[in-house]
Amino acid sequence: MLINLLRLLPPETAHQITISLLKSNFILKKKQIKIYKSLKQNILNINFNNPVGLAAGFDKNAEVIKQMLYFGFGFVEVGTVTPNKQRGNEKPRVFRLFEDKAIINHLGFNNLGSERILSNLKSFYEDKDIKEVVGVNIGKNNSTENDIDDYLYCFEKLGIYCDYITINISSPNTPGLRDLQLRGRIETLVKKIQKRQLEIKELIKKPIFIKISPDLNDEQLRDIALMSLANNVNGLIISNSTIRRPDTLTSGYKNEVGGLSGKPIFIDSTILLKKMYSLTNGQITLIGVGGISSGYECYEKIKAGASLVQLYTALVYQGPKIINKILKELNELIKIDGYKSISDAIGKSS
Numbered sequence: 578m579l580i581n582l583l584r585l586l587p588p589e590t591a592h593q594i595t596i597s598l599l600k601s602n603f604i605l606k607k608k609q610i611k612i613y614k615s616l617k618q619n620i621l622n623i624n625f626n627n628p629v630g631l632a633a634g635f636d637k638n639a640e641v642i643k644q645m646l647y648f649g650f651g652f653v654e655v656g657t658v659t660p661n662k663q664r665g666n667e668k669p670r671v672f673r674l675f676e677d678k679a680i681i682n683h684l685g686f687n688n689l690g691s692e693r694i695l696s697n698l699k700s701f702y703e704d705k706d707i708k709e710v711v712g713v714n715i716g717k718n719n720s721t722e723n724d725i726d727d728y729l730y731c732f733e734k735l736g737i738y739c740d741y742i743t744i745n746i747s748s749p750n751t752p753g754l755r756d757l758q759l760r761g762r763i764e765t766l767v768k769k770i771q772k773r774q775l776e777i778k779e780l781i782k783k784p785i786f787i788k789i790s791p792d793l794n795d796e797q798l799r800d801i802a803l804m805s806l807a808n809n810v811n812g813l814i815i816s817n818s819t820i821r822r823p824d825t826l827t828s829g830y831k832n833e834v835g836g837l838s839g840k841p842i843f844i845d846s847t848i849l850l851k852k853m854y855s856l857t858n859g860q861i862t863l864i865g866v867g868g869i870s871s872g873y874e875c876y877e878k879i880k881a882g883a884s885l886v887q888l889y890t891a892l893v894y895q896g897p898k899i900i901n902k903i904l905k906e907l908n909e910l911i912k913i914d915g916y917k918s919i920s921d922a923i924g925k926s927s
């Protein structure tokens with residue numbers, strides 16, 4: 578019922594109200610976590626209760642991590658965080674494409690900045706009652722002079738207060754950001770981060786993921802695969818939202834500027850994931866994101882090569898009940914295929 582009321586409001590207002598309600602614990606009063614043995618995994622030395630995570634962008638400021646974990650997510654990725662606070666682009670900048678079960682956004686990394694988010698992360702960790710996995714997704718300020726320094730700054734500042742770090746070089750709404758995916762530039766960025774990592778004891782073992790765009794061509798994809806293998810990158814997140822507009826879109830908002838997410842990006846982002854799994858010979862941990870709204874779609878991503886998955890847009894359309902529904906479906910799908918554990922299904926699509 579609440580979700581139907583929120584749908585009547587402009588998307589960003591609805592989001593702000595949702596965050597406020599979550600913060601006040603109005604929506605959720607007790608833990609809803611159901612543990613399935615078959616969905617537990619240890620990946621990169623981190624224990625995940627299940628493979629379904631909340632994608633970056635929902636909890637940009639690390640304000641409702643505990644609440645989202647209580648809904649049943651196996652992990653929550655906060656951010657994108659930039660060194661300094663920034664307002665992002667002019668409103669309106671988020672559009673719901675109801676008919677297409679999709680969203681277009683050109684938010685532009687609106688967030689409260691690394692200092693405030695650090696303090697929110699510290700508060701979360703002081704709360705001893707939940708031990709699930711938290712990732713921090715980092716980016717650069719719009720007005721920065723040196724983009725790589727922004728990543729180094731956030732990595733150093735926030736890396737201690739999370740289980741993994743994501744380097745976001747794929748959001749379509751920050752000018753120049755996606756150029757960091759180009760050969761040479763991405764390698765420089767990775768090498769500098771890894772060098773800094775070796776200098777800081779607490780960060781040495783922290784897994785680093787790189788989040789890439791679904792709009793990369795085959796050559797760019799191969800370059801990233803080779804660079805990741807050559808530099809022992811821990812993981813890749815595939816993918817962010819797309820600037821493409823599939824012909825199938827019917828909503829009146831389909832030509833708004835920004836990144837398209839949700840159902841229409843499921844197939845392309847899954848094909849990309851599968852290509853990357855094959856290019857990296859299954860040697861690099863992959864997180865599959867894009868258009869997931871059911872256990873079946875999670876399972877498709879996992880069979881395409883993902884060890885973990887994330888979602889955002891389907892949460893807007895279906896509400897938090899989607900998580901337990903997905904976990905139940907996933908558990909059943911594994912059994913049908915005769916697997917004992919979700920990890921047995923990774924990369925098993927024909």
Ligand SMILES: Cc1cc2nc3c(=O)[nH]c(=O)nc-3n(C[C@H](O)[C@H](O)[C@H](O)COP(=O)(O)O)c2cc1C
Nearest residue numbers: 632633634656657816817838839867868888889890
């Ligand atoms: C409103 C909105 C804001 C987002 N903000 C971010 C962000 O700050 N950083 C990021 O890496 N991805 C961001 N994303 C992309 C999602 O994390 C995800 O990669 C993408 O939406 C595809 O997943 P989905 O189809 O399940 O939504 C955002 C997505 C939406 C819909």
